[in-house]
Amino acid sequence: MPSPSSVDPRLLRAFVAVAEELHFTRAATRLYIAQQALSRDVRRLERDLGTELFLRTTRQVALTPDGERLLPLARRVLQAQDDLLAAFGQARPLLVDLNSPGLGTGRRVLERARALAPDCELMARYESGLTGAAAEMIAGRLDASFGRFAGLDPALRAALDHQPVRHEPMAVILPEAHPLAAREAVPLAALAGETVYAGAGNPRTPEWTDLAGLLFEGRGIRIAPPAPLAVGEEEFQRLMAKTGHPVLAVVGFPALPGTVVRPLVDPVPLSPVSLVWRRGLAHPALDALRSAAARLTAEEGWLRRPPGGWIPAVDDVTGLSHD
Known part of the structure; x- marks a missing residue:
């Protein structure tokens, strides 16, 4: 490989x-640039x-031997640049x-962080699922x-750190025509015999499906089998209309057209939410x-548990009080 006089870091990022x-399309989406611009940079x-x-080729992209040789060098150069900028108060965006535009906990934390550190750039992504995000964090593509x-x-936890943020009350999304949709809240016992969608088969969200399994165990509630991954609101609505299955969610999740969101009670199941980052x-x-x-x-009492609140024993490591 000839020795260049200089290399633009932007080209290395591309x-x-x-x-x-x-x-190339996925890489352009990740960098928030047009695919044509990315191709020009490469x-x-x-x-x-x-x-x-x-x-x-028309079917795949692969690294050449020189590409393989450049990759670890480019990563080190970019990390050094990020470290230099951070040292002088010009950190790269975080x-x-x-996970989803419909989840409020992370969004509220991000909004407060932007207010606390107006000179820092915090950029949101919506990739859905902590397991998927964990792999991206470990690879350095997400923070x-x-x-x-x-x-x-x-193995993923070993490379990450976390800070408990909230025990978020869970809910169920129901088609408007579902018999339980008329209730203000849905007791878990009322879901006995139902098949509930909880992301089974989605490789980005097994932690959510596992939580559903622990919640439904012994209650006569079935988890819906894996289905083709619905990407986008329109596809998700189509899947709901086709199957008629209730969908496990959290209380703040916005209802889609033709559906209602009802809190789960007796007991109130809680979804443990942590802020997670690369160690x-x-x-x-x-x-x-x-x-x-x-x-x-602290302000919202997000880690206090309501009387009778349910949380898996494996998640209950904070020893926090009940209301």
């Missing part, structure tokens, strides 16, 4: 994104270095996965997320995010 995704880097970095930490595989990550915006989470937890 290269690393494509090298990790092995897909071609320019190849021209500057005097070598091909990718083998491109990438925070909120923080929210979800059920105890539900992660131990060893140092970033001023992460400090703001942790501070925002701690303040909201």
